[in-house]
Amino acid sequence: MTLLEVRNLTVRFGDNIVVNDVSFDVATGGRLGIIGESGSGKTMAMLAVLGVLPSGAEVSGSIRCDGVELVGADEDVRRSVRGRTIGMVFQEPLTALNPLMRVDRQIGWPLRLHHGVSRRDADAAAVEWCARVGLDEPERIARRLPHEMSGGQRQRIGLAIALAARPRLLIADEPTTALDVTVQDDILGLLESLVDGEGLSLVFVSHDLGVVARMARDIAVMRLGRIVEKRPTAELSERAADPYAKALIESARRGTADLRRLLRGES
Amino acid sequence: MTVLLEARALRRVHRSGRVALDDVSLSVGVGARIGIVGESGAGKSTLVRALLGLEPLAAGDVLFGGTPLSQCDTRAFRRAVQPVFQDPRSSLNPRLTVGRIVAEPLECLGIDGDHALRVREVLADVALDASFAARYPHELSGGQRQRVAIARALAPAPQILVADEPVSALDVLIRDEIVSLLDDLIARRNLALVLVSHDLSVVARLCTEIAVMRDGRVVENGPIERVVGSPVDDFTRRIVALATSSSR
Numbered sequence: 001m002t003l004l005e006v007r008n009l010t011v012r013f014g015d016n017i018v019v020n021d022v023s024f025d026v027a028t029g030g031r032l033g034i035i036g037e038s039g040s041g042k043t044m045a046m047l048a049v050l051g052v053l054p055s056g057a058e059v060s061g062s063i064r065c066d067g068v069e070l071v072g073a074d075e076d077v078r079r080s081v082r083g084r085t086i087g088m089v090f091q092e093p094l095t096a097l098n099p100l101m102r103v104d105r106q107i108g109w110p111l112r113l114h115h116g117v118s119r120r121d122a123d124a125a126a127v128e129w130c131a132r133v134g135l136d137e138p139e140r141i142a143r144r145l146p147h148e149m150s151g152g153q154r155q156r157i158g159l160a161i162a163l164a165a166r167p168r169l170l171i172a173d174e175p176t177t178a179l180d181v182t183v184q185d186d187i188l189g190l191l192e193s194l195v196d197g198e199g200l201s202l203v204f205v206s207h208d209l210g211v212v213a214r215m216a217r218d219i220a221v222m223r224l225g226r227i228v229e230k231r232p233t234a235e236l237s238e239r240a241a242d243p244y245a246k247a248l249i250e251s252a253r254r255g256t257a258d259l260r261r262l263l264r265g266e267s
Numbered sequence: 268m269t270v271l272l273e274a275r276a277l278r279r280v281h282r283s284g285r286v287a288l289d290d291v292s293l294s295v296g297v298g299a300r301i302g303i304v305g306e307s308g309a310g311k312s313t314l315v316r317a318l319l320g321l322e323p324l325a326a327g328d329v330l331f332g333g334t335p336l337s338q339c340d341t342r343a344f345r346r347a348v349q350p351v352f353q354d355p356r357s358s359l360n361p362r363l364t365v366g367r368i369v370a371e372p373l374e375c376l377g378i379d380g381d382h383a384l385r386v387r388e389v390l391a392d393v394a395l396d397a398s399f400a401a402r403y404p405h406e407l408s409g410g411q412r413q414r415v416a417i418a419r420a421l422a423p424a425p426q427i428l429v430a431d432e433p434v435s436a437l438d439v440l441i442r443d444e445i446v447s448l449l450d451d452l453i454a455r456r457n458l459a460l461v462l463v464s465h466d467l468s469v470v471a472r473l474c475t476e477i478a479v480m481r482d483g484r485v486v487e488n489g490p491i492e493r494v495v496g497s498p499v500d501d502f503t504r505r506i507v508a509l510a511t512s513s514s515r
Binding site: 037038151180181182183185207208209210247248251252254255256258259260262263264 | 306307438439440442443465467468469471472491492495496502505506507509510511512
């Protein structure tokens with residue numbers, strides 16, 4: 001069953017077309033990776049799905065989430081989807097989190113907004129979420145402010161906020177790009193287990209092919225606002241037809257080739 | 268091998284009491300290519316800044332040609348050891364033309380000769396034609412800006428390039444171009460390279476030696492084949508495994 005259906009999505013700012021006739025589906029339990037470089041339109045496409053584009057954006061085409069059309073919908077409709085059906089985690093948790101609000105209140109906010117949960121119950125749920133995203137001493141850490149945490153801890157909080165209201169689809173936009181490789185590995189492992197455990201659908205956006213290949217079953221390659229290639233992850237490296245997609249694959253391959261050679265003890 | 272630049276038992280303590288460098292030594296010989304890897308906060312950039320003479324040290328010394336920096340000819344040192352920083356958008360003066368930016372070290376260091384000619388030469392070395400000299404940084408792409416930053420570093424004909432994450436702000440395909448360009452320039456001019464990167468694959472392409480840093484210390488160093496091929500330290504093992512894992 002299709003949970004998210006995007007058809008001919010176009011986003012423009014005046015004459016500048018940033019997302020150009022993009023179509024993709026995410027099935028229930030599906031995992032789509034979107035890869036592209038800065039300015040390829042991948043983040044703008046995700047902001048369009050969430051209905052949080054910067055002012056001045058003109059959107060055309062169709063975005064249906066769980067059967068509900070979002071393009072041109074009232075803000076009430078979009079708000080009922082955002083956070084409840086679709087959760088989102090961003091690249092830089094330091095800027096995505098409210099610096100003045102304790103993290104338990106931030107995790108609990110979607111519960112209060114979408115499910116009418118009392119503050120006390122939301123606080124308790126927030127502590128549970130802190131534990132579920134692998135934070136030690138959840139009661140203590142829940143009362144902290146974002147600046148009192150490390151980058152990896154902040155991104156765990158970002159995940160807890162995104163998942164607190166039990167969405168069915170998680171959009172993760174470069175969630176590990178700002179993190180060190182070992183922390184990135186930990187967070188990706190956590191994300192995998194949460195997505196599996198909650199039976200979530202996932203859209204994972206990144207410029208890093210290795211990371212996308214790990215997280216997604218299907219990969220769409222974006223360039224200059226368009227999807228230039230879309231294939232199951234397992235087939236991408238063998239079957240890619242688009243020259244740009246091929247260049248990305250070749251670059252990733254070359255990146256590890258030198259290291260593998262060193263590992264084999266050749267110089 | 269003649270040692271050009273040497274860090275001896277460097278210790279750097281921040282005012283907060285945090286030890287940023289703890290007994291760090293590193294020796295850069297003629298034509299050496301040393302990669303420094305580690306996570307944020309490991310002390311990589313502090314070490315690089317110390318090698319450039321930009322960090323106050325609690326103990327230890329940086330020596331250029333065997334002489335401590337405090338006693339050596341600053342101009343000769345600056346001329347020989349040139350930095351390339353991570354983000355060319357913030358390291359290039361937005362008010363100056365590319366020509367002025369590239370000529371700046373020549374002027375600051377009082378280097379004689381035809382500066383305009385020298386600017387054209389080094390721009391050609393980084394595959395930018397002479398017309399770029401009249402342009403401003405904001406008119407350039409990220410890759411072109413980093414080429415300008417490299418040209419500026421090359422202008423005074425240094426012996427050592429000290430590059431702190433020179434490609435991590437760039438998109439992957441552009442990153443490949445800049446890595447190839449650096450590789451080529453360093454080989455042709457027999458430059459020494461000290462490269463800081465969190466990306467082991469970039470280090471593998473450019474360097475023959477590697478130092479792994481963690482919590483202000485060098486936890487493992489040596490020829491890259493040995494350190495990457497058979498890491499001893501647990502942390503080194505993990506970053507090597509992650510960089511070469513099958514999903515990538």
